[in-house]
Amino acid sequence: xxxxxxxxxxxxxxxxxxxxxxxxxxxxxxxxxxxxxxxxxxxxxxxxxxxxxxxxxxxxxxxxxxxxxxxxxxxxxxxxxxxxxxxxxxxxxxxxxxxxxxxxxxxxxxxxxxxxxxxxxxxxxxxxxxxxxxxxxxxxxxxxxxxxxxxxxxxxxxxxxxxxxxxxxxxxxxxxxxxxxxxxxxxxxxxxxxxxxxxxxxxxxxxxxxxxxxxxxxxxxxxxxxxxxxxxxxxxxxxxxxxxxxxxxxxxxxxxxxxxxxxxxxxxxxxxxxxxxxxxxxxxxxxxxxxxxxxxxxxxxxxxxxxxxxxxxxxxxxxxxxxxxxxxxxxxxxxxxxxx
Amino acid sequence: xxxxxxxxxxxxxxxxxxxxxxxxxxxxxxxxxxxxxxxxxxxxxxxxxxxxxxxxxxxxxxxxxxxxxxxxxxxxxxxxxxxxxxxxxxxxxxxxxxxxxxxxxxxxxxxxxxxxxxxxxxxxxxxxxxxxxxxxxxxxxxxxxxxxxxxxxxxxxxxxxxxxxxxxxxxxxxxxxxxxxxxxxxxxxxxxxxxxxxxxxxxxxxxxxxxxxxxxxxxxxxxxxxxxxxxxxxxxxxxxxxxxxxxxxxxxxxxxxxxxxxxxxxxxxxxxxxxxxxxxxxxxxxxxxxxxxxxxxxxxxxx
Numbered sequence: 306x307x308x309x310x311x312x313x314x315x316x317x318x319x320x321x322x323x324x325x326x327x328x329x330x331x332x333x334x335x336x337x338x339x340x341x342x343x344x345x346x347x348x349x350x351x352x353x354x355x356x357x358x359x360x361x362x363x364x365x366x367x368x369x370x371x372x373x374x375x376x377x378x379x380x381x382x383x384x385x386x387x388x389x390x391x392x393x394x395x396x397x398x399x400x401x402x403x404x405x406x407x408x409x410x411x412x413x414x415x416x417x418x419x420x421x422x423x424x425x426x427x428x429x430x431x432x433x434x435x436x437x438x439x440x441x442x443x444x445x446x447x448x449x450x451x452x453x454x455x456x457x458x459x460x461x462x463x464x465x466x467x468x469x470x471x472x473x474x475x476x477x478x479x480x481x482x483x484x485x486x487x488x489x490x491x492x493x494x495x496x497x498x499x500x501x502x503x504x505x506x507x508x509x510x511x512x513x514x515x516x517x518x519x520x521x522x523x524x525x526x527x528x529x530x531x532x533x534x535x536x537x538x539x540x541x542x543x544x545x546x547x548x549x550x551x552x553x554x555x556x557x558x559x560x561x562x563x564x565x566x567x568x569x570x571x572x573x574x575x576x577x578x579x580x581x582x583x584x585x586x587x588x589x590x591x592x593x594x595x596x597x598x599x600x601x602x603x604x605x606x607x608x609x610x611x612x613x614x615x616x617x618x619x620x621x622x623x624x625x626x627x628x629x630x631x632x633x634x635x636x637x638x639x640x641x642x643x644x645x
Numbered sequence: 646x647x648x649x650x651x652x653x654x655x656x657x658x659x660x661x662x663x664x665x666x667x668x669x670x671x672x673x674x675x676x677x678x679x680x681x682x683x684x685x686x687x688x689x690x691x692x693x694x695x696x697x698x699x700x701x702x703x704x705x706x707x708x709x710x711x712x713x714x715x716x717x718x719x720x721x722x723x724x725x726x727x728x729x730x731x732x733x734x735x736x737x738x739x740x741x742x743x744x745x746x747x748x749x750x751x752x753x754x755x756x757x758x759x760x761x762x763x764x765x766x767x768x769x770x771x772x773x774x775x776x777x778x779x780x781x782x783x784x785x786x787x788x789x790x791x792x793x794x795x796x797x798x799x800x801x802x803x804x805x806x807x808x809x810x811x812x813x814x815x816x817x818x819x820x821x822x823x824x825x826x827x828x829x830x831x832x833x834x835x836x837x838x839x840x841x842x843x844x845x846x847x848x849x850x851x852x853x854x855x856x857x858x859x860x861x862x863x864x865x866x867x868x869x870x871x872x873x874x875x876x877x878x879x880x881x882x883x884x885x886x887x888x889x890x891x892x893x894x895x896x897x898x899x900x901x902x903x904x905x906x907x908x909x910x911x912x913x914x915x916x917x918x919x920x921x922x923x924x925x926x927x928x929x930x931x932x933x934x935x936x937x938x939x940x941x942x943x944x945x946x947x948x
Contacts, residue, residue: 358787372745431683432887432932434747439880439925450918558876562755569748600767601759608752612745613737 323587327483334476344475346591347584351482354583355489356636357567358576359536362493364565365573366502367529368509369426370434374537375560377414379448379553381538382545383455385410386464389546395466403467403481407542415531422530427523429512433530441561448553460552467546482543489536494576496532505529509574559601566604567612572620582619650790652765655913656906661797661866663905664804668859669882670810670889670897672852678828679848681743682735685750687856688879689757690727692872694719694857695774695864696767698722702775712777716803719861720854727853728846736842753880761872771871774864800862807858811851815894820847830890877921881908884928890941899939 334344356374363371388406425436448455454463468477496502504525507515516522545551567586571578593600615621659826668693676684697719705711734753738746762769777795786793815821826834827844835841864870885904889896907927912920931938 364744368742370750370751421929424929428932428936431743432936434685434751434933435683435880435883436928439884439928442877442880443922443925446918446921473890533801562751565748565751569930573744598759598763602756602763605752605754605756605759609734609749609756612741612749612752613734616741616745 323487327480327487330483331476331480334479335473339408341475347574347587348475348479348482348547349591350587351479351586352540352547353564353567354580355482355486355543356537356540357564357571357583358489358493359533359540360564361568361571361573361576361579362496362536363530363533365568365575365579366497366509367505367526369526369530370431371437371530371533372434372558372561372565373437373439373441373444374533374564375556375558376444377418377534377537378439378541378544378560379415379444379551379556380417381407381410381541382551382556383448383461383541384413384553385536385542386461386545387454388554389465390463407485407539407546410542411535411538414541415535418531418534419527422527422534426526426530438558438561441556441558445466445553445556448556455553455591460550462535462550464545464549464551466549477501478547482547485539485543489539490576490580492536497576501528506574529549546595562604566607569608570618572618573616575618577618578618578620651913653789653791655909657791657793657797658913659906659909660799660902661905661926662909663902664800665859665866665901666878666885666905667898667901668804668807668855668862669810669878670885670901672896673883673884674889674891674893674897675824675848675852677886679824679831680731680735680739680845682746682750683883684849684852685879686730686753686757687852687882688875688877689754689761689858690723690853690862690875691856691878692761692875693726693757694723694853694869695860695862695874696761697722697857697868698861699772699774699864699870700766707775707777716858716861719857723853723860724800724850724855727849727856731846731849736845749836758872758876767872769872771869774868774870776868796862796865800866803858803862807855811894814851820844824848826948867883868936881924884924886938887928887936888931888938890938893938893940896938896940910913 330347333339334341334366339347356378359377360371360374363369385406388401388409392402392406394402421436421440422433425433449458451457466474467479467481468474470477497506504515505528507518507520508522508525512522559583563586567582568579570586571580571582590600596603611618617624660835669687670689672690673684676682676687698715701709701715701718705714729754734749735746738749761767785795788800813821815824823834823839823844824847826837826839827841831841834844859878863874881904882901885900886897887900888903889898889900904924904927908920908924911923915923935941
């Protein structure tokens with residue numbers, strides 16, 4: 306019998322559990338227990354989680370506010386759409402093309418991230434916020450004007466979906482996006498626990514101290530920002546094949562702000578918080594469509610109140626509840642031993 | 646029209662746009678110099694000011710008197726609004742990490758925009774801004790074939806007046822001295838008995854009043870108002886403030902003028918679609934070449 310390393314064993318356990326979860330999710334959607342509409346919301350939530358995680362990486366973990374993730378998303382979405390529309394492969398190779406196109410879309414986005422990160426991240430101060438904000442706006446204007454590639458203001462129609470089969474559609478989209486989401490959650494989680502991840506968190510805590518401890522501040526900021534752009538681009542690519550239609554107005558500033566709300570409400574620097582809030586807010590958003598315009602008044606209030614009263618977000622609130630309960634329990638235990 | 650004339654005409658247009666950017670950039674730069682915060686809501690305060698002026702002019706019809714009154718009322722409203730925002734949203738976060746204050750500022754900006762879209766008298770659609778009717782058109786200049794219209798002359802006069810007033814306040818009054826002291830070293834200013842909270846409030850009030858004036862000028866130059874009108878001028882004025890050296894008052898004036906001229910010239914001679922991208926390119930170039938800007942000083946970081 307092979308003696309397995311304990312860590313390898315845990316890895317297989319976790320991987321098995323996730324696979325099981327994914328299969329159950331697929332089965333529920335296929336059997337119609339989760340209806341098509343809910344499945345779509347879940348899938349959309351997965352995309353939102355992916356992009357919110359990428360924003361959390363640069364803003365929550367690295368401490369550099371970025372306000373243009375809708376722009377990165379747009380680049381990834383249009384690049385992926387361009388590739389899958391212009392490369393023709395036999396039917397059985399289609400999933401390979403989709404996977405490769407999404408990754409290439411991410412790489413192209415990462416390149417743009419490097420180009421705007423390089424001049425901005427060298428500097429101390431809050432230039433990244435305004436540069437990314439302006440960048441996303443410029444990208445939107447360029448998308449409107451580059452009609453040959455993007456279809457201009459009328460939008461890009463006829464992007465092929467993950468599958469032509471209407472019955473399988475919801476299951477296949479859900480699986481593609483869930484798999485990417487899980488991979489990205491693990492990527493970020495492992496990154497944060499590794500040596501570069503500690504360097505990144507050190508930069509957030511105190512840039513000067515990190516610098517004097519030998520952390521190459523510029524290098525790690527660039528690394529984090531480029532990776533963040535890459536992931537946001539992947540999210541955009543997933544989005545374009547999910548909807549089959551792209552329009553520059555989908556990627557306006559409100560979209561970037563949506564991701565910021567997910568990150569801030571979930572808790573900056575908390576992966577679980579972002580994932581949970583991503584699903585909750587996407588669901589509420591569909592649910593409260595009546596409130597459309599008022600939602601845009603409530604979201605900024607959430608940003609302001611979280612920052613004023615609980616900067617650690619929902620993750621922080623849960624942490625508080627946990628410590629509160631454990632204190633109660635330990636106090637009880639002490640009282641008991643005192644009596645005994 | 647010859648090339649030289651067209652160039653001069655664009656230059657005049659650029660100057661008038663540049664004066665507006667300069668007024669906005671002044672607010673950015675003063676707030677940054679004193680509170681060390683990029684006030685993202687600045688552009689939206691401009692929008693509030695423009696709507697303030699709009700309602701005054703709608704109610705009283707456009708006469709020179711009501712035009713002046715619209716400035717006074719809009720500037721007062723915005724000064725109060727700026728102070729209120731600072732007190733409630735930014736002051737509690739002064740000792741928090743900077744990203745928290747930035748996120749709050751984005752929240753405030755987003756809130757103002759969307760409240761304006763939702764409430765009845767404003768609404769999401771653009772409205773035409775009332776301008777002077779033809780019978781008041783006394784102020785027009787034609788010089789060497791270059792036409793300077795009335796709105797442009799009003800922009801020159803109002804901006805120059807406000808800039809001189811600001812210069813007087815900053816350099817010749819006690820409050821101005823306190824402002825310069827707080828911007829130089831807040832801790833030391835506090836120890837010298839300067840009421841830092843009051844100085845910061847006052848700075849927000851002045852910056853917001855300037856934004857309000859710029860809002861009315863901007864709205865009368867493109868005669869319309871809409872809830873998102875402050876977004877782009879806000880970003881461009883920030884670029885102007887960085888170009889001049891963020892924290893520097895003369896820098897904001899010069900930066901605003903350069904930016905306005907660069908924008909109109911690229912609109913006129915290169916491409917009107919790419920003008921925004923060119924302005925943004927200027928920001929990238931400054932950040933690469935001279936991040937401290939034209940009038941900025943290099944300050945070494947202290948621990």
